[in-house]
Amino acid sequence: MASIIKANQLQDFGGNSILTSDGAGVVTPNASGIKNTPMFLAVPSTNQAVANTTNTLITFGTEVEDTDNAFASNKFTVPTGEGGKYFLYSSVRLNDMGDADEVQLSFKKNGGYNFPVGGVDYYSVSNSVQGAAGSIYFTHSLIAVLAAGDYIENAIYHNYGSSRNINYTYTRFGGYKLIGA
Secondary structure, eight states, X not given: OOOOOOOSEEEOTTSOEEEEEOSSSOEEEOSGGGSOOSEEEEEOSSOEEEOTTOOEEOOOOEEEEXXXXXXXXXXXXXXXXXXXXXXXXXXEEEEEEOTXXXXXXXXXXXXXXXXXXXXXXXXXXXXXXXXXXEEEEEEEEEEEEEOTTOEEEEEEEEOSSSOEEEOGGGOEEXXXXXXXX
């Protein structure tokens, strides 16, 4: 025999709303422990020049989403009380590259390039692309263990021989806290 429970709100013993429903099947998680937040997505506002053989921080002038006001000055900073595992991703298109030139896209944690290994952080910190002439578009991602106050930035490097431009239309930087991790 099956049972049906109908409710528009699920509360804990303290009267705090954990889940709500709008009556049309849309359920909203209200407890922070069951949301993928903090969450952010930022994009550049214009193309950005990247000098030859220089690790250059990428400028993100537009916040598309920032649930906890944790993205500012081109970096995501973990808010107080929000330490844990985060999924971070970025994508970049670098215009007008030559044949067999190298491009590296890297996450920087607290100003450095080194993420711990051995089960602490799971990563693909730097992706290098060498390929045919033309624009190069690539993405990379990272699952990082971050503490409150840690910050993440994006940097790019190339060896074309002269300055190249990041195409702002195809460039993104985002991430969110993983539930239950």
